[in-house]
Amino acid sequence: MAYWLVKSEPDAFSWEQQVKHGVEPWTGVRNYMARNNLRAMRKRDRAFFYHSNIGKEIVGVVEVVREAYPDPTAESGDWSAVDMKALRPMPKPVTLAALKDDPRFADFGLVRFSRLSVVPVSAEHWKLICKLGGWKG
Numbered sequence: 001m002a003y004w005l006v007k008s009e010p011d012a013f014s015w016e017q018q019v020k021h022g023v024e025p026w027t028g029v030r031n032y033m034a035r036n037n038l039r040a041m042r043k044r045d046r047a048f049f050y051h052s053n054i055g056k057e058i059v060g061v062v063e064v065v066r067e068a069y070p071d072p073t074a075e076s077g078d079w080s081a082v083d084m085k086a087l088r089p090m091p092k093p094v095t096l097a098a099l100k101d102d103p104r105f106a107d108f109g110l111v112r113f114s115r116l117s118v119v120p121v122s123a124e125h126w127k128l129i130c131k132l133g134g135w136k137g
Contacts, residue, residue: 001045057095
């Protein structure tokens with residue numbers, strides 16, 4: 001299993017909407033590095049659901065239920081989407097500020113590439129963030 005972080009602006013698509021929809025296509029990624037990260041995702045991989053711009057915090061965990069396929073929202077270009085299923089909210093949201101203040105996250109993708117919407121998460125960082133957020137599972 002690999003781990004990821006996916007970002008969404010909560011006023012465009014929030015954690016609450018993800019939960020309500022259950023399984024939702026992760027579309028609209030228009031950055032080549034982020035697209036390649038989507039293409040690297042496999043079924044049962046897990047991802048932190050991060051609210052960007054408003055809140056700037058990890059608020060939940062999703063699971064990949066369908067691997068990369070052509071993004072149906074793309075009018076042109078070679079873009080991909082995956083389907084994500086909501087698992088559970090993060091008991092205690094983990095803020096970007098908390099991660100930036102912790103030297104263990106100096107090389108974490110969210111800290112290093114703050115504008116990238118899909119980033120890999122190492123197993124070590126996954127465990128640390130789960131501990132910070134009270135996630136057991």
